[in-house]
Amino acid sequence: MTVRRNARPAVKVGAHVRFRGVKWQVAALSGQTVHLVGPDGGGEAVLAGYLFADPGFSVIGADVPQAAPQWGLFETAPAAAREKALAWQRHVREVECGLADGPGSGGVVRPQYDPEQHTLAEREKAKAEELTALGFGRVSRTTVQRMRLAYRKQGLWGLLDHRTTRASSPTGRADERVVDAVREALRRRRGRSKGTINGLFPLINQILKDRHGPGTVPVPSQATLYRLVTSLARPGELPTGPVRQVPASFEGRAFTPATALRPGEQVQVDTTRLDVLALFDDGRLARPELTIAVDVATRAILAAVLCPSATKAVDAALLLAEMAVPHPARPTWPDILRMDHARVLPHQRLTALDERLAGAAARPVVLPETIVVDWGKVFVSRAFTAACESLGISVQPALPHAPTAKPRASYCASLG
CATH class of the missing domain: 3.30.420.10 (Ribonuclease H-like superfamily/Ribonuclease H)
Incomplete structure (x- = not known):
C-alpha cells in the first residue's frame, strides 16, 4: 500500500483493511473484486463497491487526508464560528485516528476511540454521545459522519457553520421581476429630473403591468420598494444625493467585501x-x-x-x-518590536532568504x-x-x- 501525503488512501496488494470489524489483508485485485485474507488464514472475495460501502471500512495505517486550509476565507468568519470549528477539528481527528491532535502526535488513545478495537461507525456513535453530553446540542452519529467527511474535503472551512459566512444580497428575497422593474424605472429616470423616490412607485407598477399583465406580480409594500430603490440606484441617482458623473458600466449593485487568500494578493x-x-x-x-x-x-x-x-x-x-x-529596527526600540521576537513570522526561514531581515523590525x-x-x-x-x-x-x-x-x-x- 502506498499513500500520498494529503491524498486518499489507495487499496493495493498487501494493504491491511478493516472490514466487518475484522482486520484483513488484500491478497489480490481482479477487476472489481478484492480478494481478502483473514487473520485465521481464510479467504474471501468481495466486490470493491460492497467493501468500500461498509460503515466500518478503513485502511489501517493510512494517513488521514487533510484538505488545504482555506485560511483567507476562514478568517472572515465570526470569532464564535471559528472557535466552534476548531473544537470540531479536535473531535473529528479523534474519531479518525484516535488522537485529537492528528496522526503522529503525542498522547494516549482513549479506549472508545481506539481504531484497533472499534469500527469507524462505533467511534462516530461514541463521539456523538460525548458531544451531546458536553453541550453541543443533540448530536447524532450522522452529524459526526457529515462533519468528518466535510473536514476531509474542505479542512477547517468545511467545519464552519456557513450560515454565518453567507454574503447578504442587496435585494434580499425580493421577487426578481420586481427587481428588474425597479432597475428599468431607474434607467428611464436617468438623465431627467430626479424628483422623489415615491414618484418612482407608479412607474414601477406600470412596468410590472406591461411586462407580466395586471395582477400577475404581487406589488410589494412601499417600504420594500423604498429599500430596493435605495440599494439599486447609482451614486447620485437618489433625490437626496449629489449629482455625480458615474461610468455607464456601473450596474448600481452594492459592493461586496474583497476576498484575498494570500499576503500581497490585493x-x-x-x-x-x-x-x-x-x-x-x-x-x-x-x-x-x-x-x-x-x-x-x-x-x-x-x-x-x-x-x-x-x-x-x-x-x-x-x-x-x-x-x-525590510525596515531596520532602531537601536532604542524594545525587543518586542524586532522581527526575531515575532512569533507569527517564520523569522529563521526568512533570514535564510534575505540577510537584511536579521535586524529588521517586526513588520511584513x-x-x-x-x-x-x-x-x-x-x-x-x-x-x-x-x-x-x-x-x-x-x-x-x-x-x-x-x-x-x-x-x-x-x-x-x-x-x-
Whole structure:
C-alpha cells in the first residue's frame, strides 16, 4: 500500500483493511473484486463497491487526508464560528485516528476511540454521545459522519457553520421581476429630473403591468420598494444625493467585501489629510498628509508615508519601496518590536532568504500583486504607474466617487 501525503488512501496488494470489524489483508485485485485474507488464514472475495460501502471500512495505517486550509476565507468568519470549528477539528481527528491532535502526535488513545478495537461507525456513535453530553446540542452519529467527511474535503472551512459566512444580497428575497422593474424605472429616470423616490412607485407598477399583465406580480409594500430603490440606484441617482458623473458600466449593485487568500494578493492604498497640526522644520504649523497601504488578506498595515504638504508621485513610489524592503529596527526600540521576537513570522526561514531581515523590525515585507487606488493625480501619474510596472505590480483604479471600493485603506487612513 502506498499513500500520498494529503491524498486518499489507495487499496493495493498487501494493504491491511478493516472490514466487518475484522482486520484483513488484500491478497489480490481482479477487476472489481478484492480478494481478502483473514487473520485465521481464510479467504474471501468481495466486490470493491460492497467493501468500500461498509460503515466500518478503513485502511489501517493510512494517513488521514487533510484538505488545504482555506485560511483567507476562514478568517472572515465570526470569532464564535471559528472557535466552534476548531473544537470540531479536535473531535473529528479523534474519531479518525484516535488522537485529537492528528496522526503522529503525542498522547494516549482513549479506549472508545481506539481504531484497533472499534469500527469507524462505533467511534462516530461514541463521539456523538460525548458531544451531546458536553453541550453541543443533540448530536447524532450522522452529524459526526457529515462533519468528518466535510473536514476531509474542505479542512477547517468545511467545519464552519456557513450560515454565518453567507454574503447578504442587496435585494434580499425580493421577487426578481420586481427587481428588474425597479432597475428599468431607474434607467428611464436617468438623465431627467430626479424628483422623489415615491414618484418612482407608479412607474414601477406600470412596468410590472406591461411586462407580466395586471395582477400577475404581487406589488410589494412601499417600504420594500423604498429599500430596493435605495440599494439599486447609482451614486447620485437618489433625490437626496449629489449629482455625480458615474461610468455607464456601473450596474448600481452594492459592493461586496474583497476576498484575498494570500499576503500581497490585493493591497489598498489611500491618502488623507490628518486633523492635527504639526510643527515643521521651517517653523510653520500645518496639517500633514498620510498615505497608507493595507493588505486585504492579513489586515496588516504594510507601509505609511507622512508628508508635510500634499503627497507627490515620488512619495507614493516611496510607499512601494517601504512595502518591499525590510525596515531596520532602531537601536532604542524594545525587543518586542524586532522581527526575531515575532512569533507569527517564520523569522529563521526568512533570514535564510534575505540577510537584511536579521535586524529588521517586526513588520511584513510584501511585494504586492495588485494595488487598488483611487483616481487621485498621485496614483494615476506616470511616475507611480512606471514604478508599479517595473516591480510587476498591477494597478487597479477603484470606481470614481465610491470610497467603499477600498474600505480598509480608507478606514485606516481616516483614523490616522
